[in-house]
Amino acid sequence: MPLTIQDGYLVYPTTKQNTMTDDPPSPPSHTPAVRIDKWLWAVRLFKTRSQATAACRGGHVKIDGRNVKPSHEIRLNEIITAQVGDMTRTVKVLGFLEQRVSASLARNYADDLTPPAELEKRREIVHSPLFFRPKGLGRPTKKDRRALQKHSRITEEYP
Numbered sequence: 001m002p003l004t005i006q007d008g009y010l011v012y013p014t015t016k017q018n019t020m021t022d023d024p025p026s027p028p029s030h031t032p033a034v035r036i037d038k039w040l041w042a043v044r045l046f047k048t049r050s051q052a053t054a055a056c057r058g059g060h061v062k063i064d065g066r067n068v069k070p071s072h073e074i075r076l077n078e079i080i081t082a083q084v085g086d087m088t089r090t091v092k093v094l095g096f097l098e099q100r101v102s103a104s105l106a107r108n109y110a111d112d113l114t115p116p117a118e119l120e121k122r123r124e125i126v127h128s129p130l131f132f133r134p135k136g137l138g139r140p141t142k143k144d145r146r147a148l149q150k151h152s153r154i155t156e157e158y159p
Contacts, residue, residue, distance in 0.1 A: 034096045036061065036080070037070035042097040043110040045082055045089060055082060079113065087121045089114050 004011050037052040040061065046052040055061050056070040060083035063072070074080070078093045092111040100106075133140070140148065 032096045033073045034098055035070060036063075036068055036072045036074050038098050039074050039093070039096070039109075040080070040082060042100045043091070043106045044100070044103055045084060045091065045110075055084075060084075085122075087114070087118045089118070 002013070004013065037049060037056055040046050040052040040055070041049040046055065052061075053070040056068055056072075059067045061068055062081045063078055074093050074096070076093055076095070079090065080093065081088060081090050083089075090113040092113055093109075094111055095109040097106070097109045
């Protein structure tokens with residue numbers, strides 16, 4: 001096919017395709033590959049990607065009871081169990097996501113299957129003070145400090 005010149009530019013010949021009779025383009029034969037550490041970070045299970053990678057390396061992320069490496073490529077409908085802090089989160093992969101998105105959009109890519117008992121663990125953690133001292137009593141005396149040290153093994157001294 002000969003080259004043509006249009007408006008001073010060299011133009012390569014193209015074949016026109018009849019869009020009415022052509023088959024529609026087929027979808028890609030492969031599914032998109034997303035690393036599990038990227039996905040865990042993108043759906044907001046971990047605050048940073050480094051934390052997600054460390055959790056995978058430390059054996060805190062499992063698929064079907066098997067530890068996975070950070071480079072493991074996830075598949076649709078996989079059930080992922082991740083130890084996040086004191087609780088074990090269980091999520092199902094609904095879609096692939098490489099970039100971090102807002103929390104409301106992230107819900108579309110992961111289905112949270114965490115049992116309610118695990119979610120209660122976060123609410124149960126309450127830090128109570130080592131001792132109770134009523135307000136307004138002022139600075140503890142030497143006798144009070146010794147009693148506190150004896151019961152709570154506090155080694156630091158008050159100024």
